[in-house]
């Protein structure tokens with residue numbers, strides 16, 4: 571019995587010291603110290619010994635059990651330490667490696683163009699006001715002199731909502747009514763930038779969502795000369811000091827008289843090319859003297875006050891400035907396009 575115990579102790583310890591993994595260690599523990607392990611079965615067989623041999627055998631068994639348990643604990647600690655060291659050396663972080671670069675963000679080309687427009691008009695005393703994109707039919711049309719069923723409504727293909735009389739604004743012009751009603755009888759010099767929506771076929775020049783910048787000046791002695799001066803200055807600030815502009819008669823229900831401002835083509839210098847459709851001129855914006863009825867709708871007495879207004883598409887301005895061929899590029903979120911304006 572004692573020989574058997576000593577043999578067992580020796581094999582167990584030899585085996586233990588050659589173990590290299592936590593799994594093997596666990597298997598060893600079950601094999602020797604577990605409920606069905608060798609040492610346990612020795613302990614169980616103690617009862618079969620003659621009584622006089624039992625105490626010595628019992629003592630020896632306990633000694634071996636303690637020795638194995640202690641050795642087990644030491645080996646477990648050693649393996650754990652080894653494992654940690656291995657992990658530390660494998661998962662080492664090289665703090666001297668260069669970091670992953672984070673590219674700085676930048677403004678979208680539409681926003682950049684808007685900012686340039688703001689700066690030019692700010693220098694002439696125009697402040698920026700934003701008005702809602704979801705508008706009433708009243709503000710978007712009726713108060714701008716476009717009654718229901720008026721053929722001029724065909725100029726704006728409209729996204730209507732399920733709520734009667736509520737729509738997505740087709741232009742920034744309804745902002746004129748809002749601003750006039752808010753500031754009347756103060757003089758006004760504002761630009762109204764923002765998104766507009768039209769239910770239209772997407773073409774090279776048209777998207778169903780686009781930006782507009784509206785302008786409005788109202789005061790006691792505002793004339794067509796002011797309109798021409800302000801807009802000519804804008805074109806030259808935006809596109810170069812030598813730009814030629816012309817004002818061409820047009821029609822908008824909310825202005826009288828109305829005019830479109832053209833600029834000599836920046837691609838061909840006025841000789842005629844594909845971009846200007848061989849006219850030598852590029853249309854930049856719509857404008858006019860605020861219609862007396864619209865002034866009245868805003869709260870101003872047209873006998874005392876007058877004003878001018880204009881509306882332009884900043885995407886179109888950007889397209890001309892940067893030679894961009896399709897308006898769809900602006901909102902397609904293709905980085906190859908956007909990064910050119912970083």
Ligand code: DAH
Pocket residue numbers: 740741742743784785822825856857858859878879880881882
């Ligand atoms: N609202 C017009 C449009 O979307 C543009 C416009 C033309 C605005 C003349 C004006 C203006 O303020 O005076 O087509």
